[in-house]
Amino acid sequence: MSLNPLYRRVVLKASGEALMGEQGFGIDVSVVDRIAADIAAARALGVEVGVVIGGGNIFRGVAVASKGGDRVTGDHMGMLATVINSLALRTSLNKIGVDAVVLSAIAMPELCESFSQRQATSYMNAGKVVIFAGGTGNPFFTTDSAAALRAAEIGADALFKGTQVDGVYSADPHKNKDAVRYERLSHERVMREGLGIMDTAAIALARENNIPIIVFSIHEEGGFAAILKGAGHCTIVDNDPAGLDAVKA
Numbered sequence: 001m002s003l004n005p006l007y008r009r010v011v012l013k014a015s016g017e018a019l020m021g022e023q024g025f026g027i028d029v030s031v032v033d034r035i036a037a038d039i040a041a042a043r044a045l046g047v048e049v050g051v052v053i054g055g056g057n058i059f060r061g062v063a064v065a066s067k068g069g070d071r072v073t074g075d076h077m078g079m080l081a082t083v084i085n086s087l088a089l090r091t092s093l094n095k096i097g098v099d100a101v102v103l104s105a106i107a108m109p110e111l112c113e114s115f116s117q118r119q120a121t122s123y124m125n126a127g128k129v130v131i132f133a134g135g136t137g138n139p140f141f142t143t144d145s146a147a148a149l150r151a152a153e154i155g156a157d158a159l160f161k162g163t164q165v166d167g168v169y170s171a172d173p174h175k176n177k178d179a180v181r182y183e184r185l186s187h188e189r190v191m192r193e194g195l196g197i198m199d200t201a202a203i204a205l206a207r208e209n210n211i212p213i214i215v216f217s218i219h220e221e222g223g224f225a226a227i228l229k230g231a232g233h234c235t236i237v238d239n240d241p242a243g244l245d246a247v248k249a
């Protein structure tokens, strides 16, 4: 049976902040369970899925630095937060019968395996959901950059950014109610206009490796699989082969 998803292998970047639900901090298990169900639906289409989760629901290094603390230690704490979130997602996936493994950029063998490109590729070939924990393993980076990096390393066809908003806008829609949503635009334009949906390092890495970025709302139940079937609501950021540069919704 061919289900013909748009992409064969993808990396999903799931917002850390989304995991806290209405609580304002930490992990709301019902939200993690729902994201796990969305990943299961993507797997059911035959798509190989790698996942990077943020840590903003628990800790961000910049928050320490802004109060005069040590940025590097703060970033270490942020990376640990992504491991906590990754373990929560693995639990939710296993609970519904999805085979999932956590590979961490920071070695912590009692909790999970360490990341290597070879091991990650081998698990993905075997149909496991691979959760990339610990970001890039380096301070001064973000989980968006980690997602772009892992997508390049495992040869993903697309990077899905599941975030708080339903696409890329002409300005931050949380700050500007007149912002217009794009249907499609180039990596180059996102960088040129400083559209703050993802950090520039992540966009640049995706552009250099010709990886499209699909920006969609992580809060939309079933949104991930719907986009994979060509039906969902999102913005596609790609290398603009048609020379369109940007198409407004």
Ligand SMILES: Nc1ncnc2c1ncn2[C@@H]1O[C@H](COP(=O)(O)OP(=O)(O)O)[C@@H](O)[C@H]1O
Pocket: 014, 015, 016, 017, 018, 054, 056, 144, 162, 163, 164, 165, 167, 168, 169, 170, 171, 172, 173, 174, 195, 196, 197, 198, 199
């Ligand atoms: N041009 C833009 N289009 C869409 N969102 C934007 C834009 N500029 C800034 N944002 C903001 O970026 C946020 C997502 O970025 P980020 O902090 O990386 O979230 P996440 O927690 O999902 O990783 C959105 O919630 C939105 O408020």
Ligand SMILES: O=c1ccn([C@@H]2O[C@H](COP(=O)(O)OP(=O)(O)O)[C@@H](O)[C@H]2O)c(=O)[nH]1
Pocket: 014, 015, 016, 017, 053, 054, 055, 056, 057, 059, 060, 061, 062, 074, 075, 076, 077, 078, 079, 081, 082, 134, 135, 136, 137, 138, 139, 140, 141, 142, 143, 144, 145, 146
């Ligand atoms: O490669 C990385 C990835 C993450 N972080 C730290 O982990 C925190 C949580 O990640 P992020 O802010 O990307 O999470 P999200 O915004 O998706 O919740 C960051 O603020 C950084 O402090 C880091 O130092 N290096």
